[in-house]
Amino acid sequence: MPNLAAAAAARLSVAPMMDWTDRHCRFFHRVLSRNALLYTEMVTAPALVRGGALHLLEHSAEEHPVALQLGGSDPTELAQAARLGAAAGYCEINLNCGCPSDRVQSGTFGAVLMRDPALVARAFRMMQGAVEVPVTVKCRIGVDEQIPAETLPEFLSQLVGAGCERVIIHARKAWLKGLSPKENRDIPPLDYALVHEMKALFPNLIIDINGGIETLDQTRGFLDAGLDGVMVGRAAYHRPWDILGTADAVIWGDTPRCATPEAAAIAMIPYIEAHLAGGGRLHQVTRHMLGLFAGRPGARLWRRVLSEGANRPDAGPALLEEALETVQAASRAA
Structure with a gap:
């Protein structure tokens, strides 16, 4: 076939x-x-x-x-x-x-x-x-x-x-x-x-x-x-x-879906919101995102914020945004 x-x-x-x-x-x-x-x-x-x-x-x-x-x-x-x-x-x-x-x-x-x-x-x-x-x-x-x-x-x-x-x-x-x-x-x-x-x-x-x-x-x-x-x-x-x-x-030879890893992280927020609304937990999604900034400034902080906080019952998109802010701060300082 x-x-x-x-x-x-x-x-x-x-x-x-x-x-x-x-x-x-x-x-x-x-x-x-x-x-x-x-x-x-x-x-x-x-x-x-x-x-x-x-x-x-x-x-x-x-x-x-x-x-x-x-x-x-x-x-x-x-x-x-x-x-x-x-x-x-x-x-x-x-x-x-x-x-x-x-x-x-x-x-x-x-x-x-x-x-x-x-x-x-x-x-x-x-x-x-x-x-x-x-x-x-x-x-x-x-x-x-x-x-x-x-x-x-x-x-x-x-x-x-x-x-x-x-x-x-x-x-x-x-x-x-x-x-x-x-x-x-x-x-x-x-x-x-x-x-x-x-x-x-x-x-x-x-x-x-x-x-x-x-x-x-x-x-x-x-x-x-x-x-x-x-x-x-x-x-x-x-x-x-x-x-x-x-x-x-x-x-x-195609146009990338996201221009930066930061844009990719932001693009995940609607999916995360829908997953949480359906009774899911944040870590079920973000555990797959830990390597998004590998080799870039702030990668360790990104992993730490998500790893330590995503298992909390109340964890939501705000935690992802917090992790993203640490990456952006580290990038500015680099």
């Missing part, structure tokens, strides 16, 4: 990150960039299909373009979950074949699926057959004792044979035993060259690269070198202005 529109948005995407890329985070990231493709946290197919946890699919129209990442290993269940995700309005359904956590392994999905490309291909076929939106796969270059240069081409070949048109490759192995999920994000060496080799081997497959990408200059470099998209994870979360604040101009 053609997914050129999703691929255009995915020239830069923000990775699905558990406990981070919830709907409040995604709304904030959308304030920063109108074009970047955003992903949900991973949602498990069993939670949706067996548990009926449809609240996990809640999101706002303002977040689009936004994709749903699913975890699971049963093709029939994944197809049912994909159908629910498409009905909820997501523009893409992504299958997680990269998460190395123990919890994910115990459910026989995530990175462990790299060991069974035939199962992944079968799941892909059923998922894509169940929905009209594009289905994609996010994977590692390999797991454990696999030799990625040998096993990754076979994995991709089976996906292409199943009709897959876009894959996001995290350019690290995952060690399912012996390394924690955090260590799996840092210790296995990056092999960007192998991802480029896969693009040469599968020129018609849309390939996005992920893993260890810290700057828009790196992003631009991967795109200029022939890869189709770049997925940024922790850097986009911890330094959102550096990655997303200028991405529309740098990656798409």
